[in-house]
Amino acid sequence: MPLTLVPPRKGKSPNYRVRGTIRGRYINETTGTSSRELAEAIRIKREAQLLQESVFGARASPTFNEAAIGYIEAVSPTGTQRDMVIGRIRKDGSITPCLVTDFGSRIVDTINQEAVDAVIRKRFAECKPGTIVRNLITPLTAVLTWAAKRKWCEVPRFERPKYDDRRRRWATREEVVRLLDAAAPPSATSARIPTLYGRQDW
Numbered sequence: 001m002p003l004t005l006v007p008p009r010k011g012k013s014p015n016y017r018v019r020g021t022i023r024g025r026y027i028n029e030t031t032g033t034s035s036r037e038l039a040e041a042i043r044i045k046r047e048a049q050l051l052q053e054s055v056f057g058a059r060a061s062p063t064f065n066e067a068a069i070g071y072i073e074a075v076s077p078t079g080t081q082r083d084m085v086i087g088r089i090r091k092d093g094s095i096t097p098c099l100v101t102d103f104g105s106r107i108v109d110t111i112n113q114e115a116v117d118a119v120i121r122k123r124f125a126e127c128k129p130g131t132i133v134r135n136l137i138t139p140l141t142a143v144l145t146w147a148a149k150r151k152w153c154e155v156p157r158f159e160r161p162k163y164d165d166r167r168r169r170w171a172t173r174e175e176v177v178r179l180l181d182a183a184a185p186p187s188a189t190s191a192r193i194p195t196l197y198g199r200q201d202w
Contacts, residue, residue, distance in 0.1 A: 003027060003047045005039055018043045022050040032106040033118050042110055049109070064103035064111065067147040074146065077139075084139040097123055099140055108144060109153040116140065116158050129161030 003020040016031045016039035027050065031039040062070075068085050071077075077085065087098035095101065102119045103111055116136070124132045137158050144156040 003043050003050075005031075005036070005043055007036075008034060015039075018046055020047075022047065023054040025050060025054070029107065030105050032103060032110070032115055035118070038114055038118070041114075046107070046110065062108055062147070062152050063105045064108050064143070065100060065105060067108045067143050067152060068100050070150075071143045071146045075142075077142075080134075081139055081142070084135050085143060099136070099143065102136075103140075108147050111140075111144065111153070111156075113158055133160055 003018045003022065006017040006019050008014050008016060013030065014034045016033065016036065017029060018031060018039075019028045021027070027046070029046070031042045033039050033042070072082065072086055083096065083098065085099050087095035087100060089095055102123065103115070106115070119136060120132060124136060127135075137160055141156050141158060144153055147153050148155045
């Protein structure tokens with residue numbers, strides 16, 4: 001029996017699931033997306049993968065939860081990197097948004113650029129490129145790279161938005177005076193300020 005798409009249920013997860021039996025192996029997994037088109041593509045890929053495994057032998061296909069736990073235990077990241085992967089427990093007992101809440105039970109081998117784009121639209125729509133790279137792309141790549149070394153998935157290659165986080169700030173008049181006082185004779189300071197700033201209204 002081929003895999004079929006199971007539509008989202010009201011009040012439950014908004015994502016489609018794939019369900020069915022491939023050569024005696026029962027499958028009931030989330031696609032991780034609410035898009036029918038994307039879910040159908042995942043269904044096709046997953047079915048082909050299962051058929052291939054039935055012929056050439058099973059390849060380990062852990063979920064992202066398993067990969068995340070393995071990565072945390074093996075690498076022991078701290079601070080923000082750890083929080084971005086498995087979240088941080090709030091005072092009310094809930095978990096902050098993280099990669100585990102984004103990808104959870106999804107098979108690591110199915111986490112592709114489309115899946116990442118879906119998370120960006122859902123959780124990072126109002127965020128700057130730098131935030132997306134630090135809080136999503138970098139930690140996700142770290143986890144999946146760890147998983148790839150164990151042959152659980154391919155080496156990840158995700159698009160990285162370009163950004164420049166360098167601070168830009170003009171020096172104040174007082175800072176310029178102190179700088180010039182330290183770099184030139186006192187008599188030259190007042191004469192150099194208008195030239196440096198290109199203005200005469202100080």
